[in-house]
Amino acid sequence: MTTGQDSPDPAVVALGRALERAVRRVDALDAGLRTLADDVRAAAAASTSPATAAEDAGPAVRSWLEGTDSDQATADLADLVDWIDRVYLRYTRAALSSCWLWHPEAIEELWWLRCAHADAYHPQNGSWLRVGDWHDRQRPGVQNRLNALLGKCGLSRHVDRNGHHATVTEPLPAALGAHHAAVASAWTSFRTAGPIPTSGQLSEADQYETARHRTH
Secondary structure: OOOOOOOOOHHHHHHHHHHHHHHHHHHHHHHHHHHHHHHHHHHHHHHHOHHHOHHHHOOOOOOOOOOOOHHHHHHHHHHHHHHHHHOHHHOOOOOOOOOHHHOHHHHHHHHHHHHHHHHHOOOOOOOHHHHHHHHHHHHHHHHHHHHHHHOOOOHHHHOOEOOEOOOOOOOOOOOOHHHHHHHHHHHHHHOOOOOOOOHHHHHHHHHHHHHHHHOO
C-alpha cells in the first residue's frame, strides 16, 4: 500500500522521530562524558598543584596525646613549632612559658588550633566564616586556657631542685579504674550508678585522695 506525497508513511515518520531522539541522547551523553573528563583532569591537576601541598592543606586529623609513632611525633612537633613562630606568637598575650613542650595538654591545644587554622585558610575548602571563627572563638579560647595553665610555670618546676620535689608531675590514673567492669554490669543490668562500694574500694579511694592532695 502506498500513500500520496501529502501523506507520508506513519512508520517512516515514527522511525525518523526515534532516530532524532537517539541522536539527541547520544549528543547529551557525549557532552556529559566531555564534562566528566574535564572534571577528572581538573581534580588531577589540583591534587598535584602547589596550592594543595601539605603546608596549605594542613596535617591529617590525629591527636598528639594518642600518638605512638616517634617519627610522626617528631615531624608534627617540628611543624607545630614552625607554625607557632609564624602565626600564634604574632598575637598579643600569646606568649608561651619555657616549659610548654613539657605539657602534653598544651601541645594538644596548639596542635588542633594549628590544624583548624589550616582548615580555615585551605585554598579549596576554606571560607571566611571559618577564618572568622578561628579568630573570634578558637584562638582566644586556646590562648586563655594556655595562659591559665602556663602563666606561672617554668621548666624548673618540672624537676627536683634544692631538696624540693618537682611541683609539676604526671597525673594520677583515673580513680578506681580497675573496677570499671562492675560499674558497667550494674548499669546495664539494674540501671544503677555502680554497685555498693566494698571496703576494699573505699580503702583504695582513701589512698587515691591522699595521693591526689599530696600532688596539689
